[in-house]
Structures are given as structure tokens and as C-alpha cells.
Amino acid sequence: MLDRIAQLQEEVKNASSIHIDSQWLNYSGVTEYFSEELVISVKAGTVIADIQNTLAENNQTLPFYIRNENQSIGAAYAIGAQDLSDSVLGVKIIDGTGELLNFGGQVMKNVAGYDVSRMLVGSEGQLAIITQISFKVIPKSYIVSLEASYKTTERSVLRREIESRLKTVFDPKGIFN
Amino acid sequence: MSIVEELSRVLPKGILITGEENTRPFECDGLSVYRQKPLAVVLPENIDQIKQVLKICKTHKTPVVTRGAGTGLAGGAMPLSESIVLGLSKLSQVKHIDAKNQLAIVEPGVRNIAISEAVASYDLYYAPDPSSQIACSIGGNVAENSGGVHCLKYGLTVHNVEAVKILTIDGEELILSRSDQGLGLLTLMNGSEGLLGVIVEITVRLIKTPDLARVVMAGFGSVRDCANSVADIIKAGVIPAGLEMMDSFAIEAAEGFAQVGYPLDAQALLLCELDGTEEQVQAELDIVLKVLSGASSIKVSNSEQERLDLWKGRKSAFPAVGRLSPDYYCMDGTIPRRHLADMLEKINELSKKYQLRVANVFHAGDGNLHPLILYDANVEGELERTEEFGTEILKLSVDMGGSITGEHGVGVEKLDAMCHQFNSKELEIFHKIKAAFDPEALLNPGKAVPELHRCAELGAMHVHNGKLPHPELERF
Helix, strand or coil: CCCHHHHHHHHHHHCCCECCCHHHHCCCCEEEEEHHHCEEEEECCCEHHHHHHHHHCCCEECCCCCCCCCCEHHHHHHCCCHHHHCCEEEEEEECCCCCEEEEECCCCCCCCCCCHHHHCCCCCCCCCEEEEEEEECEEHHHCCCCCCCCCCCCCCHHHHHHHHHHHHHHCCCCCEC | CCHHHHHHHHCCCCCEECCHHHHHHHCCCCCCCCCCCCCEEECCCCHHHHHHHHHHHHHHCCCEEEECCCCCCCCCCCCCCCCEEEECCCCCCEEEEECCCCEEEECCCCEHHHHHHHHHHHCEECCCCCCCCCCCEHHHHHHHCCCCCCHHHHCCHHHHEEEEEEECCCCCEEEEECCCCCCCHHHHHCCCCCCCCEEEEEEEECEECCCEEEEEEEEECCHHHHHHHHHHHHHCCCCCCEEEEEEHHHHHHHHHHHCCCCCCCCCEEEEEEEEECHHHHHHHHHHHHHHHHHCCEEEECCCHHHHHHHHHHHHCHHHHHHCCCCEEEECCCECCHHHHHHHHHHHHHHHHHHCCCEEEEEEHHHCEEEEEEEECCCCCCHHHHHHHHHHHHHHHHHHCCCECCCCCCCCCCCHHHHHHHCCHHHHHHHHHHHHHHCCCCCECCCCCCCCHHHHHHHCCCCCECCECCCCCCCCC
16 A cells, blocks of 8 residues: 555646645644754644644744644645744655655755755645645744734736746646646 | 957956956865866946846856855855856945844845944844854855854844845846745745855844853763753753854864863863843753753853853864864764764764864754864875765765755755755756756856766765666766
8 A cells, every 4th residue: 555645646647737735635743853953843734733732742832923723734834934934944745746855854954955945935835745844943932922924915027937937847747726 | 259358348447357367366265175267257346237247148158156255165156167257245335224123234245244243333233153254245145044153043044134136147136035925035045056146135134132141161071971961951941042062172273272261171062152131041051050060061151251262262163273284174064963972973983984183063053063174185185085084974964864064055065965965856956946047057057956967977876765766877
């Protein structure tokens, strides 16, 4: 029997159109948590409240504003803003050709290659399936206040053009919608 | 008309630098073992001139190597043979300070420390502090996503940049900001090593100068105890502003140079900086001193002068090691903190194997290692042996779940090591990301991401899930 990741890869290879959501992804749970490293790795379908509960056992927390604790972490990442991005250390993704790829990791500093793990924050499920995310976490006592970061809506023509080229990089067949 | 003739026709006097002698200062960056003279160097004074240069380079299909202060340690700003070096050192104005919102708008050639100096009267500072901060420029910091000793608490460059203005290879302006809807293009630009665009303006975030900062210096009888104390401090719920570790050789070198009272009998030394309000610092200090109760010696700074003195040894560790050896090679791997002690032991084994001395200076809080391998370039084969030694350390870093570079970047130096960290599919994505910005590959081409055939020829091909990628490719 194929594991869930292999199933997803197969599905992507055969599909002409996929809309990613947590239920379809069906992939959740904390994969690794090293409290003394301030690092947690979670499958993208994991409900945020579950992550927070795990972290609370060591008086730690995700260091960004959370709109809805009942949402999956993958959904928060897909619509996320810079404050969430600041805590991302790495991602595992399946691109539009079904390849499983790994960018970043579990270390605080990593400047090898372009920062794809943070670039995909806000990608709204249009570029790749995010399967696993690693975050930097912090002791609760270091949280002063967290505010929702606002986003502008306007995008220049040039920016839109670059974003559409980047979509093609990850999803050359245009199956994610 | 040649590109140099065209540049000299369009640019005002004093901007274009040509000729063997005049371009020599630009033939390398901080990694001086790699050198190459460019066709010419341009030092523009404003954005319009940069646009003119880019336009001419594009017409001639001539590569552009953007350069800040040239302090990089990976050859990222080393010229290519048929390239134009675009030096941004003359764009050095702090354009606007918004103390209320804790922001400053600066040109790329502003030196890192000059930002903090410019805003000091508002009780603000710019947090990331690479060791080269008196010389390195903020544009280069963004291009490399530079770190420093305060990253654990205050983040890397990417966490402290609010917006950048870049020029594409077509000379078009693009503003990327933290508040943008859509993909994280601002974060993508951080650490892009001059391959995606030319960074011409940066809005940095400023942080309130803490009321107080104190340093705890702890000596240890064993490297393992020192490494373990790093994890213990964080486990105890404290995030120090800085958490640095040095081994006995580095202690000896630093003390010989700076004479600040480092314990010469210790096998390893920990420097732990705590900052904030007086109450915060005291509370953290109580916890840290308890955690460090097994140390062989402890000293806590009691004045700002004492704090600076204790840091002076660490900050001068590189030149201090430079006194002991004709040459040294600085590595930059990162690993999960829990492997620090194992890594140090492995490095010591390798030191014996390669018959080369190593001084270890770590940003221990971040798991960022800076082993300094001592060698003599005039001894035949020693540089090659040093590079082999370095490559083994980087491979170990990746195998332990870390990275080949934490803050220095890939440049030309770590192209081979990239083959070990990424498989060919991942590297292909990197090449395509570049092409999305720079389809003709004119911005610093050949740096930061290795060509796939390079990895194949190296034989260090990343074996992914037990399968070699591109089995159809011939391998030598």
C-alpha cells in the first residue's frame, strides 16, 4: 500500500485539475518537535489548535497571529502573510509534476538556495501542494502582542507577470486551481 | 561599439573604471582565493545611471555582477571574466528615518553599522550585526540574508527588512513589501545573491535599544558540557540575545589578541548575552546562572565596558586566528543544536586526518558553525586539502539535518556542496526561479546554484529515495 505522500504524487501525475484543501489532503499530525531546538515540524493538514496544545506542554507557542485555531496549518500558510513567513524554517512540497521536493529544513539559519519555503507563503494552493512545514517556535513569555498583518490588494503589472511565471515554474501544466 | 566604449560615452566622468591596474581592487571579494578581472567596473551615483548600465549590458548580453562593500565570504561578488561589475558603494545615503514607526529608508551602499549610528539618537538600532558590520553594506546584507551574533532573538536580515526596491535586468522598478498580497517575493529577494534583481533601496525595521545588556562568560572543562549547556539554557525558557561558543584553540587565539581575561585553561567557552529591561535581564540571569552551575568558571559583566570587553575577544576571533597562520578558511554550516558536541568531535577527528589545525567559533544559539581551518597557501597541496576538509564538514552538516551555509551564502565557493544538499529537481526549480526574473541569465550568472552537469560530474549526486535522478545522463 502506498503511503499518503506517494498517493498524492500519483494523483498529481494523473490529474488535470486539483483544488487543494485540508480534507482532500488528508494528511495531519506533528511529525517532529524539539522543544530545546525551538522547532516543530507538522503535516500541513494539522489543525492549529492541536499544534498549540503540543507546544503548550513546554510553555511554547507559534509566534504569529492566528485568525482561526480550527483551521489547518496548511490553510494558514497558503493565505499567510509575512508574520507567519518569519517563523517558517522549511517545507516539503509536491509540485505540479508530482515531484516531492524539500526546501529549507529545521535550522534557524539557512541561506543555501533561494528561500522557497518562505516564498510559497501566500501562494494560495496555486503553485504546489504543501505537505509538511517546519516552524520556529518561542517560549510564551517572549510574546508581547501579536497583530494581524494587513495586506495591500494592488499588484503591479510587472509583479503579476513575475508571479505567473513563478506559477509555471512549480506547476507547468497548470493543474492547481 | 564595444560595451566599454558605450558605457564611457553614456556615463559621466568618474563612474567607469577600466584597465588592469584600476580594476584590480575589484577582482575578488572577502574570499580572496578566487580572483577574476572583469571587463570594467561602474560605480554609479544614482538609480538612473544604474538603469543605463543595465540597459547597455542587456543589449550587449554582458553579465552584471552587483557588488556592495565586497566583504562577502563566498565569492558572490567575484567578477566573471566577460562581466561588468556594478558597485553600489556610492549610493550611501540614509534617506529617511521614521522613528515613530521604527523604520529607515536607506540606499544599498549604506554600511550596516551606519544605520544604527544614524538612528541612535532615537534610541533605536538595526539588529542584524554581521562581524563585518563596520564595512559591509545593507544592500549586500539583503542579497546574502546576512546574520550575526544576535539572530536567535532578533532574526536574520529577512526578518528585519520591511521593503526593498529592486531593478529588474530590464531596468524596471519593482517594490516588494511585507504587506504585499501574493507570493513572498520580498523574502525571495533576501539571500538571492544578486541573481534576481539589483537592490537599489531598502526599508529596514529598527528595534528599541534595550535598557540593559549583560554578558555571562562561562568556561567549561569539556566541549560536550559547554554544548549541552546551550540546549539547557533554551530548554529553561530563555532566549539569549547572543549565544556564542569557542573551543580552546579559539579561546587561546582570541585571548592572545584581545587580552580580555578569557579562561585559558577551559576546553570551551560560552558567551551568553541577555538584554531587555533591568528586571527582565535579572530574571533571565538568575535562570542562566543556575543552568551554568556546572561551569568551571563564570563571569558576568558588571558594566557596559566589561560587556564590550568580553565581546571583543569573540569579535576579533577571526583576525586573532589570522595571526597564527598565513591563511585560514572559514566554514559556515548550520546544524540542529543537539548535534553541536558530536560535530565538534568529528571536526577534531578530521583535523587529525587532514593534519590541519582548526579553531572553532560557533553561533551556538543558531547552530551556526564557523570552523576556521588554518593552512598555508604557499605549501603545495595545502589549499586543496583544506577545501576537502571543509567539504567533509559541510556534508556532515547536511547529514545532521542542517545546511551548507547559514549566513555567508553559496557564491562560487559552495557550488559543489549545493549538489549534496539539493537533488537535481530542486536545483532545477532554482534555475527556473532565476529565469522567471532574468530569462537571459545576465545577473551574476553561474553563482549560487550549480549547473546539473556539475553535480553529475562531481559524482556527489544527491541520491533521492534510492534513485539517481536523470539516469540517462552520462556520468564521469
